Amino acid sequence: TLSFDESVAALDRRFAPTPPGQSFPSFGPEMAKRINAAKIRQGQQVYADEAARLVAIEQKTGVPASIMVAIFGHETNYGTLLGKTDLPRALATLAYEGRRRDLFEGELIAVLKMVDLGVPRAVLRGSYAGAFGYPQFLPSVYLKLAKDGDGDGKAEIWSSRADAFASIANYMVAAGWQRGEPWGFAVSIPSTINPAAIANRETVTKCARAIERHSEWKTLREWKALGVVPRGGVWPGDDRIKASLLITPGLDAQGYLLTRNYRAILDYNCSNYYAMSVGLLADGVRN
Numbered sequence: 231t232l233s234f235d236e237s238v239a240a241l242d243r244r245f246a247p248t249p250p251g252q253s254f255p256s257f258g259p260e261m262a263k264r265i266n267a268a269k270i271r272q273g274q275q276v277y278a279d280e281a282a283r284l285v286a287i288e289q290k291t292g293v294p295a296s297i298m299v300a301i302f303g304h305e306t307n308y309g310t311l312l313g314k315t316d317l318p319r320a321l322a323t324l325a326y327e328g329r330r331r332d333l334f335e336g337e338l339i340a341v342l343k344m345v346d347l348g349v350p351r352a353v354l355r356g357s358y359a360g361a362f363g364y365p366q367f368l369p370s371v372y373l374k375l376a377k378d379g380d381g382d383g384k385a386e387i388w389s390s391r392a393d394a395f396a397s398i399a400n401y402m403v404a405a406g407w408q409r410g411e412p413w414g415f416a417v418s419i420p421s422t423i424n425p426a427a428i429a430n431r432e433t434v435t436k437c438a439r440a441i442e443r444h445s446e447w448k449t450l451r452e453w454k455a456l457g458v459v460p461r462g463g464v465w466p467g468d469d470r471i472k473a474s475l476l477i478t479p480g481l482d483a484q485g486y487l488l489t490r491n492y493r494a495i496l497d498y499n500c501s502n503y504y505a506m507s508v509g510l511l512a513d514g515v516r517n
């Protein structure tokens with residue numbers, strides 16, 4: 231049976247979006263909250279434990295193992311924080327009362343389809359807003375993109391790391407991940423660059439509040455000609471790769487050049503803090 235969950239409704243009200251036009255605070259405190267040495271070490275351990283499976287998925291999809299591990303790390307602290315809210319009840323509550331009733335009506339129907347497909351109700355537990363399992367998918371995303379990674383024919387993203395990694399990679403491919411391109415890299419920016427002259431003029435319909443902070447797209451060759459220099463001194467191989475510039479106050483680099491793969495991470499979760507922390511954790515896990 232389903233009944234109204236007042237705690238879910240209260241959380242939904244508390245996380246109402248902030249009004250537009252607020253200034254962009256420093257990245258420093260947010261990154262310090264999200265990444266530390268222990269989190270990187272744990273990620274390296276997960277990478278080592280699951281290396282064979284991760285490499286196989288990477289070869290098939292082009293999504294780096296380190297990116298899969300970093301998303302697993304950020305979403306559920308490597309599978310240790312899954313959320314305990316009963317999903318059908320939470321989604322029924324949000325479909326009945328809330329800021330985004332249309333969205334949650336669809337998610338309620340999707341979670342009922344999962345039950346219909348034989349997913350036991352006992353595993354349908356997650357965040358108050360309906361995200362569940364190691365990758366914190368919404369039920370509609372699960373139905374569309376979840377994959378079996380360990381060969382038993384079932385996509386059990388709440389108990390199988392292999393299934394979670396295969397599903398995360400499948401999500402990234404669907405979001406436009408480009409094999410062989412980095413997510414982004416740290417750069418120094420010459421004082422001759424005028425931010426207003428390289429402002430982003432594209433019409434963004436999705437994830438606008440994060441993307442409006444990025445510059446326009448230019449090829450790496452064009453950035454090079456403008457005097458931008460990678461912090462490590464080395465440009466990634468192909469100088470036709472397109473990237474946009476994000477200025478990152480509070481980080482040790484002045485800015486980052488971000489590729490289409492960064493946009494795929496933003497598709498997973500529309501926040502520059504989120505996407506930067508996935509990229510930086512992935513770099514830490516790989517090194």
Ligand SMILES: [Ca+2]
Nearest residue numbers: 378380384393
């Ligand atoms: Ca499986």
